Amino acid sequence: MTPPHQRAAPSGGPPLQVTLSALEHHAYCPRQAGLILLGDGYADDAATVRGTLMHQRVHEPGHDTRGAIRTVRALPVWHDELGLAGVCDVVEIHHDGRIIPIEHKSGTYTPGGPADVQLAGQAMCLEAMFARPIPQGVVYSGSDRRRHTVTIDAAARERVLTTAESVRQTLTTMSLPAAPADQRCRRCSMRDMCMPRVLARTQAFAKAASALFLPQPEAVWDD
Structure with a gap:
């Protein structure tokens, strides 16, 4: 389960915690993120139900090993210094030391879209936890059943930080962004x-x- 958001941070303490899913929601639509964060509002439609069904397996904690790859599902991750926390759908740990987060999406993949922000946040958390660089991640699209490789470069990391600050602004001001x-x-x-x-x-x-x-x-x- 995704850890709850903190509404306030102690003076001089760590930053307000932002979940990785909130990064994606805010990147897609700041108002959508505000409705979820401030009003605990959420509504399902056919697309979200498909996503839930698709995620049933990857959201069940577990792991298995095939050849030189260990696959871990529903792995909790966090980065205390950056105030990020969440759950990776799948993480591949390769024998040569590579760690690859894999985010599953039921729809089509859009390069540079909201899923990339969430994936980059996962990579940054995993880097802090495993103390090794993670230059790439993968978004698996259920629509075309393909793995799409995403480069976790400096621009992607900066996008995570700026999006997280925008989410914190919504939390601290307790005000909904305008509807697009x-x-x-x-x-x-x-x-x-x-x-x-x-x-x-x-x-x-x-x-x-x-x-x-x-x-x-x-x-x-x-x-």
Whole structure:
């Protein structure tokens, strides 16, 4: 089970803990992440149910060895200094010392997408735990049944850090990010809870009203 988020950090203490799944949610949509983190809100649809069914096996803790590769499933990972924690779907430990995190996704893989952030966070946690570099990870796509290799470079690591700070900002301010009201909302299982179109119209109406009713300069009368 993913460790709960801390809502506050002691003065001078470690950073607020952010789960690796929150990194992916925030990278996909900050408002979606806020609804989950602040309101414990979540809703399933056909896509999320497929994902749950796909993850049933990899979410059962266990390990096996085939040839020179040891495969560990549902491995808890963390990085105390960075305030990250979560669970790796699968981690391959090779005989030559390589460690490869594998994130399973039911849908299609998008290079540079939210899954890459979660995977990079896993790699950074594993590096801290095993004290060895992890330059690559894998996203397994259930849609095409392929493994997609992801490079964990400096840009990917920086993205993890900036995304984690954005998540902490949401947690500390206790305020929901604005609804994007774009194509992402069509595929989001939480759109009924989020009501992006309603909120987008509200913001548009408020902007139009402020433009209509701007205070007018006082008239100057000649004597």
